[in-house]
Amino acid sequence: MAGRLRMSLGIVGLLVVLLAVMVVAVSIGAVNIPVADVWAVLLHHVTGRGATGDPALDQIVWTFRAPRVVLAALVGAGLAVAGAVLQTLVSNPLADPIVLGSSYGASLGAVLVITLGGAALGGLGGLGVSGAAFVGALAAGALVFALGQRQGRLAPTRLVLAGVAVGYVLLSMTSFVQLMATPTELRTVMFWMLGSVAGAQWDQLPTVAVVVIGSTVLLTFFGRRLNALLAGDESATALGVDVNRLRAVLLVISALLTGTVIAVAGGVGFVGLMIPHLVRLTTGADHRRLLPLTALLGAVYLVVVDLLSRTLTRPNELPLGILTAMLGAPFFLWLLRRNKGLDTA
Amino acid sequence: MRLTVDHLHITLDRRPILRDVNLEAAEGDIVGLVGPNGSGKSTLLRSVYRSLRPADGVVRVGGDDVWELSSRTAARRTAAVLQDAGTVSGLTVTEIVALGRTPHHGLMDRDGAEDHRAVAEAVDRCGVGPFADRDYVTLSGGERQRVLLARALAQQPRLLVLDELTNHLDIRARFELLDLIRRTGITTLAALHDLDLAARLCDHLVVLHEGAVVAAGPVLKVLTPDLLREVFGVRADTERHADGVVRITYAAQPLALEREALEREAEPADR
Numbered sequence: 353m354a355g356r357l358r359m360s361l362g363i364v365g366l367l368v369v370l371l372a373v374m375v376v377a378v379s380i381g382a383v384n385i386p387v388a389d390v391w392a393v394l395l396h397h398v399t400g401r402g403a404t405g406d407p408a409l410d411q412i413v414w415t416f417r418a419p420r421v422v423l424a425a426l427v428g429a430g431l432a433v434a435g436a437v438l439q440t441l442v443s444n445p446l447a448d449p450i451v452l453g454s455s456y457g458a459s460l461g462a463v464l465v466i467t468l469g470g471a472a473l474g475g476l477g478g479l480g481v482s483g484a485a486f487v488g489a490l491a492a493g494a495l496v497f498a499l500g501q502r503q504g505r506l507a508p509t510r511l512v513l514a515g516v517a518v519g520y521v522l523l524s525m526t527s528f529v530q531l532m533a534t535p536t537e538l539r540t541v542m543f544w545m546l547g548s549v550a551g552a553q554w555d556q557l558p559t560v561a562v563v564v565i566g567s568t569v570l571l572t573f574f575g576r577r578l579n580a581l582l583a584g585d586e587s588a589t590a591l592g593v594d595v596n597r598l599r600a601v602l603l604v605i606s607a608l609l610t611g612t613v614i615a616v617a618g619g620v621g622f623v624g625l626m627i628p629h630l631v632r633l634t635t636g637a638d639h640r641r642l643l644p645l646t647a648l649l650g651a652v653y654l655v656v657v658d659l660l661s662r663t664l665t666r667p668n669e670l671p672l673g674i675l676t677a678m679l680g681a682p683f684f685l686w687l688l689r690r691n692k693g694l695d696t697a
Numbered sequence: 698m699r700l701t702v703d704h705l706h707i708t709l710d711r712r713p714i715l716r717d718v719n720l721e722a723a724e725g726d727i728v729g730l731v732g733p734n735g736s737g738k739s740t741l742l743r744s745v746y747r748s749l750r751p752a753d754g755v756v757r758v759g760g761d762d763v764w765e766l767s768s769r770t771a772a773r774r775t776a777a778v779l780q781d782a783g784t785v786s787g788l789t790v791t792e793i794v795a796l797g798r799t800p801h802h803g804l805m806d807r808d809g810a811e812d813h814r815a816v817a818e819a820v821d822r823c824g825v826g827p828f829a830d831r832d833y834v835t836l837s838g839g840e841r842q843r844v845l846l847a848r849a850l851a852q853q854p855r856l857l858v859l860d861e862l863t864n865h866l867d868i869r870a871r872f873e874l875l876d877l878i879r880r881t882g883i884t885t886l887a888a889l890h891d892l893d894l895a896a897r898l899c900d901h902l903v904v905l906h907e908g909a910v911v912a913a914g915p916v917l918k919v920l921t922p923d924l925l926r927e928v929f930g931v932r933a934d935t936e937r938h939a940d941g942v943v944r945i946t947y948a949a950q951p952l953a954l955e956r957e958a959l960e961r962e963a964e965p966a967d968r
């Protein structure tokens with residue numbers, strides 16, 4: 353009961369932090385806009401009340417910066433939740449969206465469209481970069497599932513190894529395609545592979561929001577069963593969990609979530625690996641707490657990283673993947689050293 | 698709750714593991730499953746807690762075929778303490794005990810008063826209260842087994858399945874754990890390596906050898922010198938002591954070694 357109170361406080365606290373960080377992120381840029389003005393514009397668009405004020409200011413806040421910040425939050429949340437669930441599903445603390453091969457599948461799809469263009473690829477080109485990335489992510493995920501089975505059951509170790517092997521093949525194919533790219537295309541490819549939310553548009557956000565928020569809620573409902581999985585497959589079975597079906601259902605949800613997020617933001621690394629462990633180390637591994645908190649912290653983290661990526665080297669932008677690890681890893685290592693529970697088994 | 702295993706056949710990777718196994722545990726009985734390594738003990742247990750589907754035959758708990766029940770219903774009847782302790786840390790002792798409530802809930806259910814009561818009672822019964830807030834990975838072997846037993850009791854089962862519960866425990870921890878199980882009064886099927894411990898804990902023993910039952914019944918009737926020699930390859934005597942406990946006295950060497958020694962003596966010395 354005390355735990356539930358603490359958790360509600362944690363969720364409300366992180367929500368407030370997320371909102372604050374998002375408003376600040378919108379206010380900072382090539383032109384700095386006072387937070388009060390940002391708030392007025394956002395409130396006007398969301399509730400329809402108040403005046404629009406300066407149309408230029410309105411355009412900067414609502415058309416350029418707000419969708420980007422919202423997308424950063426959704427992508428951070430989605431990757432972090434997918435990582436948390438995958439770590440449990442394959443009982444491997446190193447798992448993240450990359451183990452399913454989805455990231456590399458998405459990269460190959462995107463890079464093919466960027467370098468060869470729509471004409472060379474027929475149907476795939478018609479989907480655009482995002483569409484091709486989504487198809488690539490799901491195809492890679494499906495291939496890894498197919499290879500990760502043993503006698504009709506998804507076997508965790510086999511799944512991880514299949515994911516790594518498929519990932520390497522896709523990565524080498526991606527590298528090969530890059531050889532044919534022009535320097536301009538290469539820059540786009542690099543940005544895409546390291547992740548970016550620079551191209552955010554309002555019209556793509558509803559789909560991403562529904563997928564990210566919907567799967568986070570759905571996966572949290574499976575929290576009790578995910579907890580049981582921590583006890584080991586056989587013990588989870590004795591606790592009444594249909595382990596094979598659970599693993600299949602949740603892997604499909606995770607693959608859809610990962611595919612959707614990567615399709616719009618590219619291969620942002622490290623968030624899916626680090627954020628879940630960060631939350632586990634501070635509040636424990638109960639998934640009913642872990643997943644909502646992981647989603648919020650992932651959102652806060654990527655909003656901050658995106659803000660830094662467009663301000664640190666202004667007017668140039670950095671890809672997200674460069675900063676996610678550079679900023680996150682030292683803090684993560686510090687937390688790891690402080691924790692005494694690990695490896696005493 | 699009554700457990701009946703009826704003409705059970707189990708095949709893994711096209712290899713027969715269990716052949717025509719029959720077994721009965723009446724309400725409140727403690728039945729020990731003994732046999733050498735690889736005799737099929739864990740496989741038989743898996744079929745009871747509904748992890749392995751038999752090729753032929755039926756496992757009934759409380760009169761129902763476990764495969765006719767949903768996985769959740771089966772788990773509300775049968776709880777298991779197994780040797781796979783999982784790999785990920787991060788759960789406290791109380792949270793692990795609370796895992797026992799898993800089969801009592803659907804996807805949307807939140808914990809209720811009944812859950813808190815069942816968990817508190819199991820924590821109390823197994824004496825894991827003093828370390829209730831610690832991380833499982835920081836516990837000693839004996840403490841861990843008590844936590845897993847508490848998890849099983851929080852499940853409020855009518856049948857307990859135990860796989861080598863007392864492995865790696867010191868002798869005092871073993872006795873305490875056995876005493877704990879006896880006092881629950883729950884029908885129990887326990888696979889045990891240690892025959893002395895099996896004799897001490899169980900009302901009945903079932904001996905598995907190469908996937909088949911070779912003896913079953915009261916402890917003293919089952920653990921005869923002949924059976925110990927044929928199944929376990931050791932020379933030993935059993936007798937019931939004045940305190941009612943059956944004790945086994947082993948000869949100095951296993952049979953195979955004795956035989957080798959005899960053969961060596963028989964061979965010509967100049968070779």
